[in-house]
Amino acid sequence: MAIRGSLKEASLPDVLQLLSMGKKSGCLSVTHRSNFGSIFFDKGRICYASIVNRRDRLGDILVKSGLLQQEQLDEAIRLQDKARGRRLGELLVEHGMISKEELHAQIRIQIEEAVYYLFTWAEGTFNFESDIRPEEQDFLVSINPESLLLEGARRVDEWGLIEKKIPSFDLVFEVDRRKADEYDDKLTPEQHTLLQLIDGRRDVHALVDESGLVEFEVGKALFGLATAGLLHRVGKTKPAEEVAAEQRVEEHRNLGVAFYKTGMLDEAVREFRRVAELRPDDLGARFHLGLAHLRLGKWAEALTHLEAAARHRSATYAVLHDLALALEKLGRIEEARRTLEEALTRGGQAEPRIHVSLGLLALREGRFTDADLHLAEARPHFGARPPSPLWYHAAGLAAALTGQTEKTVLLLSEGVQRHPHAAGLYNNLAVAFAVGGALEEALQTVERGIQEDPALAPLHRNRGDLLIQLGQSDAALDAYLRAVKHHETLGPEVWARIGGLREAAGEVTEARVAWERALVLDPGHTEARERLATGRAPR
16 A cells, blocks of 8 residues: 655644554655655554664764763774674674663664654655565564654644744854853753854754754754853854765765665656766666666666666676666567676676576576576575575476476475465466366465455456366356456456356346457457357357
8 A cells, every 4th residue: 555645735643643543564754855754664553763864863862861881882883883784783782781671762762753853844745655664673663653643743833933043954053151151050951961062163963963962852952042042143054065065965865765665766766866967977876777767667768777887897797687677678688688697797696586587588488498497596596595486486487388297386385385475476376286187276276365465367367267167157257357357458368258157147238248348358359259240159
């Protein structure tokens, strides 16, 4: 289920309530100008939240709470520099600096603060995609969104006042020290912290980063100081042009990656185009533009970007693999095969996707034995992971087309065990059972697939075929009607069978409609034409 809209039409709290009531799982992406945030749900409860290009202040929160000394944080950051890919929280727990329970509590605070900050975005868009999980899966939480709404509403109201004094985060202030001394015993701890940092050079962004406070706390403290006359605005920060350009590149890149991961492909294309404009030789931008256009089904545009990426001196086998896919989609099969073979020589020999793609090309060209060999070569490269559903699909098809009936059933049976939610594999296994004459097993299998994906039309069509063979005509008609409901142009044979079953049930008008539909899909469909002309039903 995808939900999209404008924050002007539906507030973020309203959207959260909708997802919570519906017990949805997936990612809610929120955009506001050049900002991007994500809230992940698990059965209606918030399990993670983050904001792109916002400094991760977990370490600062831990120091501020007294759970961690600054020296320990510095040491953990040094360890993280040496252990690329490891998260700060993991290292803190692993080295005994904090307990796992303490880390969980602080991560919860961090996630709540991210959600509260997103509540202040009154303009922008939101997009919800089902079944997307956060990458940061080691330390997830479970928060009822309802518990955040009251505090979020209070902060939104306060933020409206704060913005009158602090309209942007690039403002720079200086302190009236004499007046500050007079107010010393009336200041909050947050205000004391900020007064030590405000020096006429740091802007609000810098105060947030260096204080360890969240945006709301800094804004509220500055609002109080400004209202009391302790602060004076002295200007705005203006970074050097080259620094600003580099920051823009990284901001657009980070936004592009976030959009791509959450399925907002048009927005991802926009951001990576901006990276490419600012840095024309950027390999990552061209590669992601190619990937996004592949997912959008825009094969020619994908080819243009992936060819540009492939010409880059540091292009890897991954670029060539996706370039081959674009070539295949455009019907340039020979070029696609040569590109995949080149990918093998560029370090892709141990990459199973390349061998699978070679197998799929061989199937498409009718070279079934070669396909079987390519797919057999792919399997050991999956390592400890189970092969992908696509591998089981292709390997099962190759085995069937080379006459290995028993192997086909074994492969597809293993596939549905490894991937129990892959409805297409159930469909293939049902066909394999039917070819072997095991009609009851085939029917049970196809019905299991329908449970996983009721909208997959071939499952209903195959169920209808099986029911016909088992002598259950009424149930078969229902199955065929469900098939064409989900895919109206599924095939002339399905409509012809609907016509025959309609006529057998005495529904003459409906039968003629079905045969006419078969002729629209295939004007040369002999049996349907004969029935309409002579009144005899096709067999």
